[in-house]
Amino acid sequence: MGMTSELLNQLFSPCCLTDIEIPDYRIGTGLGLIISQRLIELLGGSISADQYDQSGTTIKFSIATGDASEVKMEKVSVTKRLEEIKASRSTQELVKEDCRILLVEDGIYNQRLINYLLTKAGAEINIVENGQLAIDDLLQSQAIGDPPGDSYDLILMDIQMPVLDGYATTRKLRSMGFTKPIIALTAHAMTNDRQRCLDAGCDEYLSKPIDRKRLISTINSVLKTRVRQNLVTR
Numbered sequence: 001m002g003m004t005s006e007l008l009n010q011l012f013s014p015c016c017l018t019d020i021e022i023p024d025y026r027i028g029t030g031l032g033l034i035i036s037q038r039l040i041e042l043l044g045g046s047i048s049a050d051q052y053d054q055s056g057t058t059i060k061f062s063i064a065t066g067d068a069s070e071v072k073m074e075k076v077s078v079t080k081r082l083e084e085i086k087a088s089r090s091t092q093e094l095v096k097e098d099c100r101i102l103l104v105e106d107g108i109y110n111q112r113l114i115n116y117l118l119t120k121a122g123a124e125i126n127i128v129e130n131g132q133l134a135i136d137d138l139l140q141s142q143a144i145g146d147p148p149g150d151s152y153d154l155i156l157m158d159i160q161m162p163v164l165d166g167y168a169t170t171r172k173l174r175s176m177g178f179t180k181p182i183i184a185l186t187a188h189a190m191t192n193d194r195q196r197c198l199d200a201g202c203d204e205y206l207s208k209p210i211d212r213k214r215l216i217s218t219i220n221s222v223l224k225t226r227v228r229q230n231l232v233t234r
Contacts, residue, residue, distance in 0.1 A: 184205045
């Protein structure tokens with residue numbers, strides 16, 4: 001469905017997000033169209049949105065190109081492009097089939113985004129909202145005689161959380177005997193922040209906002225490294 005006239009009037013305002021239902025993993029900051037508008041205007045063009053009887057909203061833009069008579073136009077097959085994207089994504093599967101991951105994250109949108117990305121990549125995800133719940137989860141396996149966290153291959157650990165933050169949680173898990181990889185997730189991207197995560201016992205560090213390719217490649221890399229380490233120590 002298209003947008004209402006009221007929404008169309010707000011569409012090119014900074015941080016405007018409509019209430020139209022879309023998958024949560026696509027929710028953003030509301031800056032995309034205003035940035036596009038400013039870039040197009042800098043190039044001497046214009047952008048607008050039109051509503052057509054609830055059948056859809058059309059975004060149009062125009063840019064002065066000068067003489068384009070010698071420009072070669074190429075027709076791109078949408079179906080072919082979708083197949084290429086699907087094929088490229090299939091190569092992004094996690095290194096271990098049915099990889100089991102505990103996501104420790106209090107932000108609802110990050111929970112949904114990461115769960116979506118990793119589920120599509122073939123992983124099994126369990127989510128808890130803070131460090132204390134992560135510890136409680138791992139203690140359950142210890143209570144029935146299994147090593148702590150034996151049900152998981154890896155933990156994704158948010159650093160800034162209520163109740164118990166990522167640094168304290170990681171140190172506690174290591175003291176409990178949890179030996180599986182832990183990857184820190186944080187909005188901070190300074191060199192000393194990465195070192196703090198490693199010093200607390202994390203294997204690797206990822207800064208937010210989450211990038212799909214980097215997330216999956218980091219998980220692959222950490223799991224492969226841990227497999228090699230286990231083979232060496234046997």
